Amino acid sequence: MSYIAGVDIGNSTTEVCIGEAGRDGHVHFLASASCRTTGTKGTLANVHGIRTALKQAVGSMGRQMGDLSLIRLNEAAPVIGDTAMETLTETVITDSSMIGHNPSTPAGAGQAVGELLLIENLVRAKQGVSYIVAASSAHSYEEVASLLNAVSGRLTITGLILQADEAVLVENRLTKKIPIIDEVARIDKLPDGVMAAIEVALPGQTVRMLSNPYGIATLLKLNAEETRTITPIAKSLIGKRSAVVLKTPGGNVRENVLPAGEIYFHAKEAGRESTHAGFSYSHTKEAGRESAHADISSAPFEDFHSAGSSERVSSVNLDEGADKIMRALEEAGTILDISGQPGTNVGNMLSRIKRGMGELDKTEGADIRITDILAVDTLAPVLVSGALAGETCLEKAVGIAAMVRTQKLPMQEIASQLHEELGTEVTVAGVEAVMAALGALTTPGIMLPLAILDMGGGSTDAALISRDGNVAMTHQAGAGELVSMLIETELGLGDRHIAEQIKKYPLAKVESLYHMRMENGQMSFVEESIDPRFYGRVVLLTEEGLIRIEQDIPMEKIVQVRQEAKRKVFVTNAFRALKRVAPENNLKNISNVVLVGGSAEDFEIPEMLMEAFAPYRIVCGRGNIRGSMGPRNAVATGLVLSYVGEEK
């Protein structure tokens, strides 16, 4: 009796599967485990992760590492993915011309016009002139209120701007009610003696006068020419609960388009990448025990075309947006390589991932190319430069995932290192996509021809196995990591870890110490009171308990961003990948799609894909490897199965 271990090293997880090979060519699966890939896929650093995963699996069988008779590593697809974000626009406020923000508690309501006056200069104020007073946090609410009350009979004070969060406190003590805006951080930047208009929206509403160019013109008495220049200010105040607009000569809000750089596609005439591997496979279930055998007659290798005279270069500017970039990519034909304009962000990113791959593949004259990119439009909240109250503005940005490939990863080195450490025989066997297909075929209810969609962390891979065993496959840039990056930027989290958690877990809002509302509207009550740290917060429901989201973002917004990010990446990529492997590039020629890989475990991605594929009459669903493992472990399972095939 011999124990065979299959090991699959992925971009983000390493998975193992241990099977017992019987003499009759049947396999009994005994254990499986997974852990995080240590280091970049295909490097010696992976050995540590492999050992951890193997130890887990062997331990769960109650055996020792030495009991393993053979370890089979996958010939990992020599592709790695990377992501980058490029902001395309930038908003600049010149001359501190406006404040527009949403303080939690402004006071009063309505609009007012007046000359800006610092509270220290109140004694210098003239009668008959309207003033808007600004007070720094050095003055307490009582002081501000009493100073204003003292002069209220003599001077006309129409509005108040505060640095501290004390608008309500001041208003409650004023004899004459005026609109008050608070939490304006950079009050020192307000120019004295300039005409200003101030507005606080009615409860539940947003500013109306200052978000309308004619409204500003009315309040500040502007002519037609000035009204035209003030339009961007009005536009940027839409949706705010309070606002101040200053009439400064050079004051404006500008949207700068940042130089983003070009992407160059080096392509040859249109064609389809296809590899062939003849293999036969049968799968039976006997007495509740699962057995399978397979036979791989030839391993497929991808064809590398050298950049010859037929190479055609086309280019697209990043600031044209994701749609244009993706169309240019499609029109370019078969991509040989992709590069970026030197000295720009995109150029640096593309050369960085090439260099990263160069460190992995140290063979002389290694042929390293970027063969695919996925561009996604996004909006990122960026702090406006020149802002007085920490305002942010949604700036256009493009997220890019790129896929770099070489001929071969140094898997043999990992194998010999592992052999040295464990003393067990280690072989490198089987191409990843074929192994994944073999593993996926253990899902109950499956028949050939079959398409598998392997959605991992770094790449989305598709393989199509025809009835006669031919395999066509493709690797597409963009998967789970790009989704995390999109969530991180669109929500302005500045933390990749929490973005990944948001991707993985459903949300809830803690409404009292004893109940919370799930994102689907369902209520959940608890016996023991919830920790007050979570009170009123949006939280993630994880296996280990609640995780608090620090930022004050409504739950609905997070749900929307999360789902949109997943759609933008996975639905787009699923169509792209399947089209490339489908006979005649037509999706209608595919009948079954099995989803495997880490992202297939996601709680909503498979449903999104099912919905998207419904019009094509495709049976699509999450794989269930060996009828029990869910969508994970396909490659590792395939590796064990293929061993039996080879032995025969």
Added chain:
Amino acid sequence: MIIKKPAIFIYTCQADSRILKEVCAGIEEEGVFFEVSEQKEEDVDALAWQAANDSMPGSGIGICRTTAAFQMRGLKKGRNVESYQNPARQQSRKLGADSARAVKKQAFK
């Protein structure tokens, strides 16, 4: 029918007037009602717990001399949501604001 005003209760015991003033300011800025009453109890945990239980919206503050604590109904005595010894001005203000935010079902500051 007895209708209670939805107010935050502040139970004090020889409270430091500066602390009490800032706590009240914090609540006022958030626009919530509050009632202050002097008690004999000297344990700040007990003051806060009792205040939370007596308050209609279930939010209470206890201040004994220079110690302040904020409690919500449903939590055990001593398991204060927030408490300070010799709080700074901003801390007292925050304690008051948070007790009001608890009533408004908003996240704490």
